[in-house]
Amino acid sequence: MTTAGAGAAGRVPDNTPLDLYGRPAWHRVAAGYVGWGACGLAVALIAAPLASVLWGVIGRAVPVWRWSVLTEAGNGQGGGLANEIVGTLFILAGVSVLAGSVGVLSGIYLSEYARGRTGAVLRGASEVLAGIPSIVLGYVGYIALVIALHWQYSLAAALITLSALTVPYIAKSTEAALRQVPTTYREGAEALGMSPLRSLRRITLKAALPGITTGWLVAMAISVGETAPLLYTAGFSDSLPSLSLTHSPVGYLPYVVWTFYNYPAKAFQSLSYDAALILVVMVLVLIVLARIVVAFTQRHTERN
Amino acid sequence: MSLSSPAARSVDSPVVVDRGDGVAMRARGLSLGFGSTAVLADLDLDIHRGTITALIGPTGSGKTTFLRSLNRMNDKVAKHWHRGDVLLDGSNIYSPGVQLMALRRRVGMLFQRPNPFPMSIAENVLAGVKAHGIAGKQHYRAIVEARLREVGLWEAVSSRLGSSPFNLSGGQQQLLCLARALATGPEVLLLDEPTSSLDPITTEHVEALLRSLAPALTIVIVTHNLAQARRVSNRTAFFYQGRLVELTDTTKLFESPEHPETANYVSGRMG
Numbered sequence: 001m002t003t004a005g006a007g008a009a010g011r012v013p014d015n016t017p018l019d020l021y022g023r024p025a026w027h028r029v030a031a032g033y034v035g036w037g038a039c040g041l042a043v044a045l046i047a048a049p050l051a052s053v054l055w056g057v058i059g060r061a062v063p064v065w066r067w068s069v070l071t072e073a074g075n076g077q078g079g080g081l082a083n084e085i086v087g088t089l090f091i092l093a094g095v096s097v098l099a100g101s102v103g104v105l106s107g108i109y110l111s112e113y114a115r116g117r118t119g120a121v122l123r124g125a126s127e128v129l130a131g132i133p134s135i136v137l138g139y140v141g142y143i144a145l146v147i148a149l150h151w152q153y154s155l156a157a158a159l160i161t162l163s164a165l166t167v168p169y170i171a172k173s174t175e176a177a178l179r180q181v182p183t184t185y186r187e188g189a190e191a192l193g194m195s196p197l198r199s200l201r202r203i204t205l206k207a208a209l210p211g212i213t214t215g216w217l218v219a220m221a222i223s224v225g226e227t228a229p230l231l232y233t234a235g236f237s238d239s240l241p242s243l244s245l246t247h248s249p250v251g252y253l254p255y256v257v258w259t260f261y262n263y264p265a266k267a268f269q270s271l272s273y274d275a276a277l278i279l280v281v282m283v284l285v286l287i288v289l290a291r292i293v294v295a296f297t298q299r300h301t302e303r304n
Numbered sequence: 305m306s307l308s309s310p311a312a313r314s315v316d317s318p319v320v321v322d323r324g325d326g327v328a329m330r331a332r333g334l335s336l337g338f339g340s341t342a343v344l345a346d347l348d349l350d351i352h353r354g355t356i357t358a359l360i361g362p363t364g365s366g367k368t369t370f371l372r373s374l375n376r377m378n379d380k381v382a383k384h385w386h387r388g389d390v391l392l393d394g395s396n397i398y399s400p401g402v403q404l405m406a407l408r409r410r411v412g413m414l415f416q417r418p419n420p421f422p423m424s425i426a427e428n429v430l431a432g433v434k435a436h437g438i439a440g441k442q443h444y445r446a447i448v449e450a451r452l453r454e455v456g457l458w459e460a461v462s463s464r465l466g467s468s469p470f471n472l473s474g475g476q477q478q479l480l481c482l483a484r485a486l487a488t489g490p491e492v493l494l495l496d497e498p499t500s501s502l503d504p505i506t507t508e509h510v511e512a513l514l515r516s517l518a519p520a521l522t523i524v525i526v527t528h529n530l531a532q533a534r535r536v537s538n539r540t541a542f543f544y545q546g547r548l549v550e551l552t553d554t555t556k557l558f559e560s561p562e563h564p565e566t567a568n569y570v571s572g573r574m575g
């Protein structure tokens with residue numbers, strides 16, 4: 001600051017904001033501190049619960065950890081978690097495919113085809129669906145699928161109920177991501193004589209993938225962690241899930257966390273800690289996988 | 305070659321079907337607008353085959369709108385309407401049954417801002433080739449090299465054909481987009497202020513390139529740069545408030561324009 005007047009610049013730190021006359025602008029200094037303070041507080045408010053959860057889960061699970069929980073199925077006295085792990089993976093895979101395809105297709109429809117009233121009505125419906133408490137959806141799934149269709153507690157009932165819960169998130173994020181794709185991409189493709197479908201597949205969807213993946217991740221995190229709708233639809237089972245979609249209950253990890261925690265027997269409590277740790281690890285693995293896929297497909301975009 | 309059934313065509317040599325009249329595209333009584341605003345009023349205009357036609361005129365005079373009507377890029381704009389015909393080789397591009405994909409393969413376009421696709425440099429050149437199934441896989445490498453050489457980009461990018469186009473300079477990106485447009489072998493190329501974001505040297509390069517493409521290709525270029533219009537074009541059209549005031553040989557239009565409005569504009573008394 002060559003124009004610093006009154007020698008003021010000499011006494012204050014180099015990066016102090018100065019007014020037009022080279023005098024330190026103290027109100028801007030103060031505003032700066034307040035701003036940074038607020039940011040720091042916000043970060044702390046997010047980071048502290050996360051750290052506390054991780055600490056609570058790891059701190060309880062590690063001391064009682066047995067590798068055999070990964071391979072043994074449950075039995076009346078405890079046993080392992082293999083059946084719940086496989087069950088949760090089945091549910092994840094099923095929701096990923098079912099809610100993933102329905103959600104992405106709905107999002108494409110909303111962003112590319114739905115015009116005016118139709119779009120507004122569908123968007124509203126999707127928001128209502130997203131707002132229904134999961135336990136209510138679970139109960140509806142129970143009445144409709146488990147009872148009325150005689151599917152009993154089953155993988156299919158669980159998948160459909162969880163998909164109904166998660167489709168709105170995927171549809172919303174897909175729509176938002178597609179709308180953010182620059183029009184120059186679409187116009188460029190159009191001017192080159194690409195068919196709308198080709199332009200969607202080769203260019204627009206690819207550019208929208210990071211946003212779509214975010215919605216998909218949220219859906220996966222919900223499916224991995226939701227307990228209420230599964231209580232009504234998946235039931236619970238101590239043995240490895242069968243491959244049949246109906247008439248066969250499925251075990252899943254959140255149930256273990258939720259119920260075994262209150263059992264008097266130590267073996268059950270340990271299983272509940274282990275289940276919580278496995279859930280956390282699953283979510284982390286999903287996030288890392290999604291990051292890798294996104295980084296690979298986005299290697300030719302403007303952000304790099 | 306009809307618009308409704310794209311025939312197979314060599315990539316390297318666009319088949320120029322000369323119907324004898326030397327007119328590649330022709331607007332007949334073309335009016336066009338959006339909703340209640342009319343943007344173009346009753347245009348009659350010929351684009352001569354194998355020449356460069358420059359479109360000049362003050363901002364908002366309808367140059368871009370007219371250019372985009374030549375490959376029907378206005379169709380999707382909300383509340384778009386038009387009257388009159390635009391002929392390509394004598395057939396109306398607005399008649400029902402015309403396939404937009406086939407039309408745009410024959411009438412290519414380059415935009416003001418470079419707009420490479422989010423795919424590798426080579427894939428960008430091939431985007432249109434693949435979309436139209438113009439050549440088999442075994443020809444891809446040759447096409448990429450030929451088109452990049454044609455626009456003078458080969459030396460700069462031959463070692464990184466698989467990497468992102470967004471690391472190229474703006475000028476290089478625009479040349480890549482030109483290579484992409486040329487790769488489908490269009491008969492007519494529409495350019496909307498293609499050099500307005502480029503430095504003088506690259507601009508000169510693009511202009512030389514356009515001149516070298518011209519006999520095989522019909523070029524229509526919108527420009528605000530009057531010197532550029534004089535340098536590159538054979539004929540120049542002056543647009544004013546949605547009307548075509550004058551279309552004639554470039555030299556004549558700049559040196560002895562017929563209309564006072566044209567004279568005012570080219571002498572810088574009106575912008």
Ligand SMILES: Nc1ncnc2c1ncn2[C@@H]1O[C@H](COP(=O)(O)OP(=O)(O)OP(=O)(O)O)[C@@H](O)[C@H]1O
Pocket residue numbers: 338341343361362363364365366367368369370381382
């Ligand atoms: N989608 C649209 N809806 C309504 N009016 C439009 C639309 N597009 C263009 N116009 C109007 O049409 C007129 C001509 O616009 P156009 O973009 O063709 O001008 P231009 O000659 O290319 O101008 P410039 O030199 O600034 O690029 C303008 O008055 C503009 O406001």
Ligand SMILES: [Mg+2]
Pocket residue numbers: 367368369496526
């Ligand atoms: Mg314009």
